[in-house]
Amino acid sequence: MPMQERQDKIIELVNQNHKMDVVTLAKLLKVSQVTIRKDLDMLVEKSIIQRVHGYAVINETGDLSTRIGHNYNRKKKIAILAAAMVEDGETVMIESGTTCALLAEVLATRKKNVTIITNSAFTASYIKEAPNAKIVLLGGDYQLKSQVVVGPVTKRCASDFSVDKIFVGADGYKQGVGFTGADLMRTDTMKAMAQSAKRVIILTDSTKFGSRGLITSFTLKEIQDVITDSEIPLEIRREIEDHGICVHMAKL
Numbered sequence: 001m002p003m004q005e006r007q008d009k010i011i012e013l014v015n016q017n018h019k020m021d022v023v024t025l026a027k028l029l030k031v032s033q034v035t036i037r038k039d040l041d042m043l044v045e046k047s048i049i050q051r052v053h054g055y056a057v058i059n060e061t062g063d064l065s066t067r068i069g070h071n072y073n074r075k076k077k078i079a080i081l082a083a084a085m086v087e088d089g090e091t092v093m094i095e096s097g098t099t100c101a102l103l104a105e106v107l108a109t110r111k112k113n114v115t116i117i118t119n120s121a122f123t124a125s126y127i128k129e130a131p132n133a134k135i136v137l138l139g140g141d142y143q144l145k146s147q148v149v150v151g152p153v154t155k156r157c158a159s160d161f162s163v164d165k166i167f168v169g170a171d172g173y174k175q176g177v178g179f180t181g182a183d184l185m186r187t188d189t190m191k192a193m194a195q196s197a198k199r200v201i202i203l204t205d206s207t208k209f210g211s212r213g214l215i216t217s218f219t220l221k222e223i224q225d226v227i228t229d230s231e232i233p234l235e236i237r238r239e240i241e242d243h244g245i246c247v248h249m250a251k252l
Contacts, residue, residue: 001029004109007039010056011048011072019055046126048072068098068126074205074229077250079103082167082203082227088112090164095190096120096148097169099203101127108133117161119154119189122147138193143186150185155192166197168218170204172211175239178220179204180213187217199224206231220245 001009006029013028014020022040026033040056043049048069050059058069068075079102086092088111094100101123107114108130117136118124124137125147140154168190170179179202181187194200200223209232220243227248237247 001031003039006031006035007043008073008076010036010039010043011058011069014049014056014058015069015072019052019057021055025056068101071205071207074250074252075099075102076106077252078203078205078227078229079106081248081250082201083107083110085165085201085225086111086114088114091115091117091161093117093158093161093163093166093193093197094120094123095166095168095193096123096146096186097203099205100167100169103167103203104133105130117158117163119149119158119193120147121149140189141185143183146183146186148186150189154189158189158193158196161196163197165199165201166194167201167203168194170202170208170213170217172213173204173209173236174212174216175236177216178222179216179218181215181217182213184215187213187215190217194218194222201225201227203227205229206233209233209236 009029010025022033022036026036047059049056075098078099082103083106086107094104094116096119104116104123104127108127112132115134119138124135127133138149138154138157140149141151142149171182172180174180200218202223206229223245225246226240230249230251240247
C-alpha cells in the first residue's frame with residue numbers, strides 16, 4: 001500500500017474509532033509498527049493527529065491546521081474528484097479552506113507542472129515539499145486564525161492573473177440564493193479573485209448544506225460547478241442543477 005493511501009487509511013480509522021494504538025494500526029494495515037510510527041510522526045507534523053497517552057487521536061485544537069483531520073476522507077474524495085478537472089501544466093487559482101488545501105496536495109503529487117495561485121498561507125505551507133507544483137502566494141493583509149491573506153492588496157495581485165478555473169470553499173448554503181461565507185473580508189477577496197477566472201468551482205462537503213454563513217459569497221448565477229459528496233440533500237441538488245450548474249458527487 002502506498003504511503004499516502006496508508007496515511008489516509010490511518011486518518012479514517014482514527015476518525016471512526018476516536019483513538020487507535022500503534023499495535024492495532026500495524027495489524028489492520030499489515031505493516032510494521034516502525035512504519036506506523038513514521039506515518040504517525042508525519043501526521044503529527046501536519047497537525048492532523050496528536051498523540052495522547054499512547055494513542056493517536058484527531059487533533060481538536062480548532063484552528064485551520066487541525067480542522068483538516070475532521071471528515072478527512074470525505075474531503076479527500078472531493079479533492080480527488082476536483083483534481084480530475086485539472087490538466088498537467090495548467091495554472092489554477094485555489095482559495096483557502098481545508099478541502100481546497102487537500103485539492104492542492106492532490107494536484108501537487110499526482111499532476112505534472114501545475115501552477116497554483118492562492119491566498120492561503122496554510123495551503124502553501126501544507127504542500128511545501130510537493131515536487132510537481134509551483135506555488136504563487138498572493139500578498140495582502142494576513143488573517144492569523146484562517147492563515148489567509150485578504151484585502152485590497154490581495155485583490156490587486158489577483159487581478160494580474162487570468163486562469164480558466166478557480167476552486168473555492170464555502171461555509172454554508174442558503175436555498176434560493178447560493179453559497180455563503182462566515183468572514184466578510186475573506187468573502188470579498190474571494191469574489192475579487194473569481195473575477196480572474198472563467199469558471200468558478202465550489203468545493204464543499206455535504207455537511208455544509210446544513211449551515212448558513214454570514215454573507216453571500218456566490219449566487220447560483222455566478223458559479224459553473226459544485227463538487228461535493230453523495231450525501232448532498234436531494235432538494236438542494238435539484239435546485240442547483242435547475243440553474244444549469246453541474247453537480248459532481250464523490251461516492252462515500
